[in-house]
Amino acid sequence: MRGFPALLSVFVIATLAHGCGYTTRPPYPAHIHTVYVAPFESDATRRDFEFQLTRELIAEIERSTPFKVVHRPELADSILEGRVRYIDKKVRVENPDNEPRQIQLTAGLDVIWRDRRTGETLRKIQVGSGAGTVRVEQSVLYAPELGQSYATATTHLARRLARQIVAMMEEPW
Secondary structure (H helix, E strand, O other), X not given: OOHHHHHHHHHHHHHHHHHOOXXXXXXXXXXXXXXXXXXXXXXOOOOOHHHHHHHHHHHHHHHHOOOEEEOOXXXXXXXXXXXXXXXXXXXXXXXXXXXXXXXXXXXXXXXEEEEOOOOXXXXXXXXXOOOOOEEEEEEEEEOHHHOOOHHXXXXXXXXXXXXXXXXXXXXXO
């Protein structure tokens, strides 16, 4: 009878954890194994950010999810598409000579993730410019006086956006 209290406590903990929404299954849809990341489109006046973002997003999906990224849409279970709506650059702080000391770079995009086989949107979020589109926005600060450049800021911004998009791919709680 020594093992009975231990067994009972394991049962109680498992029951409570299950009732609180905890689960041991992965946080991603089980029926999706492959993703095709379509090259992002852009409405922004700054060129080539959409290509950098697409590369960062592919790397983040491969690094952080169980999904395999495929390079042809017909081989994929799902398709991730997006459009860069804007990239905004604002001077936040100036030095006494009116030169930028700190600059904020902000990008906004619309992203949609669909099941290629059924056409169903995998996220039922009705935000942004279309049904099932998720509006994503991120900002980074950089300081030219410290040797930081627009190029390093866009790299950092693309990585932050990629992490946010991959987090959106998780199952809702």
